[in-house]
Ligand code: DX5
């Protein structure tokens with residue numbers, strides 16, 4: 001079965017001094033979603049942006065803002081990210097004790113709900129919340145930074161997550177170290193959304209970079 005492959009450049013790798021312009025540029029370069037990495041310096045050892053930046057970039061693209069919350073606790077901030085204009089809000093299974101409640105809160109805010117699992121977390125950790133999900137984000141690096149190397153062991157997890165999804169309308173997104181060299185393996189294993197930070201923004205050739213990742217994935 002050939003799935004449409006969606007490319008979601010991560011603005012963590014963009015020029016923060018001109019984020020609006022960068023979002024317009026990756027939109028025009030053919031991205032499908034805009035991946036927004038939110039980091040709190042507590043759940044991950046880095047600090048990035050907050051709801052105000054989501055609000056600021058919202059007018060610069062009609063494409064879905066795919067907001068990846070690497071924060072803990074997460075529940076107190078869901079409404080702010082929803083009001084700021086997020087379309088998909090993804091929380092980490094590891095960020096707190098009540099994942100099912102967090103996912104219900106996101107859908108209650110009228111947004112699509114996603115869960116992300118870090119490299120050491122087995123896919124079984126989310127098997128009882130599948131019906132609360134619109135997206136599963138498999139981290140292929142340890143969260144916190146762009147430009148890290150893809151962890152090959154995650155390909156097996158992608159396969160297992162795809163099998164777990166079955167016929168449910170859930171996107172399978174892979175995030176971290178994705179390049180044209182591994183995009184094919186991710187797609188063949190069952191991913192349909194690929195996040196790319198450094199591989200999308202490198203050298204300023206956004207359209208070329210996005211097209212190369214997509215071509216590698218589609219060819220798989
Ligand atoms: C890492 C973030 C990723 C990262 C992707 O914690 O969740 O989205 O920015 O950047 P690359 O593609 O360079 O690994």
Ligand code: ZN
Pocket residue numbers: 010035036037068175195
């Ligand atoms: Zn991310």
